[in-house]
Amino acid sequence: MVSLGVKIAGLSLKTPLMAASGTFGYGGELLLAVGAENLGAIIVKGISLLPREGNPPPRLAETPCGLLNSIGLENVGVDRFIEEKLPFLRKHDVPVIVNILGDTANEYRDLAERLGSVDGIAGLEVNIGCPNVEAGGMSFGTAPAASALVTEAVRSVWPGFLMVKLTPNVTDITEIARAVEAAGADCLSLINTVRGMAVNVDTRKPRLKNVIGGLSGPAIKPIALRMVYETWRAVKIPVVGVGGITSALDALEFLIAGASAVQVGTANLVRPTAIREIAQGLRDYLASRDIPDINDLVGSLIL
Numbered sequence: 155m156v157s158l159g160v161k162i163a164g165l166s167l168k169t170p171l172m173a174a175s176g177t178f179g180y181g182g183e184l185l186l187a188v189g190a191e192n193l194g195a196i197i198v199k200g201i202s203l204l205p206r207e208g209n210p211p212p213r214l215a216e217t218p219c220g221l222l223n224s225i226g227l228e229n230v231g232v233d234r235f236i237e238e239k240l241p242f243l244r245k246h247d248v249p250v251i252v253n254i255l256g257d258t259a260n261e262y263r264d265l266a267e268r269l270g271s272v273d274g275i276a277g278l279e280v281n282i283g284c285p286n287v288e289a290g291g292m293s294f295g296t297a298p299a300a301s302a303l304v305t306e307a308v309r310s311v312w313p314g315f316l317m318v319k320l321t322p323n324v325t326d327i328t329e330i331a332r333a334v335e336a337a338g339a340d341c342l343s344l345i346n347t348v349r350g351m352a353v354n355v356d357t358r359k360p361r362l363k364n365v366i367g368g369l370s371g372p373a374i375k376p377i378a379l380r381m382v383y384e385t386w387r388a389v390k391i392p393v394v395g396v397g398g399i400t401s402a403l404d405a406l407e408f409l410i411a412g413a414s415a416v417q418v419g420t421a422n423l424v425r426p427t428a429i430r431e432i433a434q435g436l437r438d439y440l441a442s443r444d445i446p447d448i449n450d451l452v453g454s455l456i457l
């Protein structure tokens with residue numbers, strides 16, 4: 155028997171595999187395909203104070219080994235999330251982590267306060283990759299001070315599990331990671347999508363109406379892995395790896411490079427059973443190598 159259980163900043167997960175925000179909807183159908191016993195946590199689609207329509211289509215384009223999206227943070231808003239989505243999600247024996255987004259630090263704080271008033275939420279994941287409307291639209295997550303401001307705003311009203319999700323579209327991710335750690339985050343998740351674009355040479359139009367989108371999938375895995383490794387060495391709080399994980403071997407690379415857990419995103423869109431298969435692959439790996447506990451692998455990279 156091998157153990158896949160992990161504990162991150164006090165939160166116990168049955169497996170180190172979380173469903174990444176935006177790729178698992180609000181948890182409904184995919185949860186059935188994956189099986190609650192294989193899923194460490196569900197991270198729901200980013201929620202804002204008011205509903206958002208997102209960007210106009212086309213907003214998905216496939217690229218070699220990757221997916222470009224410009225969904226633009228479409229969501230039902232916090233009130234409908236609490237009324238319509240949360241009751242289903244909390245019926246299952248899987249921790250629900252709510253991904254939040256806002257235009258200002260105060261909006262993030264108000265959202266966290268509202269979510270703190272209901273039961274059934276195991277933690278928050280703060281997406282700091284959003285435009286900071288008060289600072290000319292530059293993403294919060296590209297500046298250490300703005301990243302810290304959002305983290306502090308949420309921390310001031312949310313005493314529970316607080317994970318901050320970092321954007322890779324920065325020069326030095328460890329600067330941001332350290333600022334967020336000092337501002338009170340319990341753990342970090344990384345990476346969000348990498349800014350990219352694609353052009354249709356027949357029409358000469360961009361493949362995304364929004365022109366620029368976020369790249370995800372296997373194409374970004376080496377970038378994500380490098381950033382997880384750099385961040386793990388720079389901070390004391392746990393790091394959750396995200397980016398291009400489609401197999402147990404991918405997940406193992408992240409764990410060995412320092413991640414305490416991982417998130418699976420785009421792979422869910424390709425194979426709804428991906429997380430189930432990855433969980434089984436991790437059990438097989440441990441059993442075949444006589445490693446009793448997945449935690450033994452975390453940060454075990456041999457240089």
Ligand SMILES: Cc1cc2nc3c(=O)[nH]c(=O)nc-3n(C[C@H](O)[C@H](O)[C@H](O)COP(=O)(O)O)c2cc1C
Pocket residue numbers: 174175176177199200221223225227253281319345346347369370371372374396397398399417418419420421
């Ligand atoms: C269609 C789509 C929607 C996404 N929506 C969100 C979101 O609402 N909030 C967020 O923090 N990340 C969002 N992401 C980013 C993913 O959670 C993840 O960080 C990224 O896709 C990299 O992981 P992957 O390569 O496994 O997909 C989205 C990604 C995709 C593909």
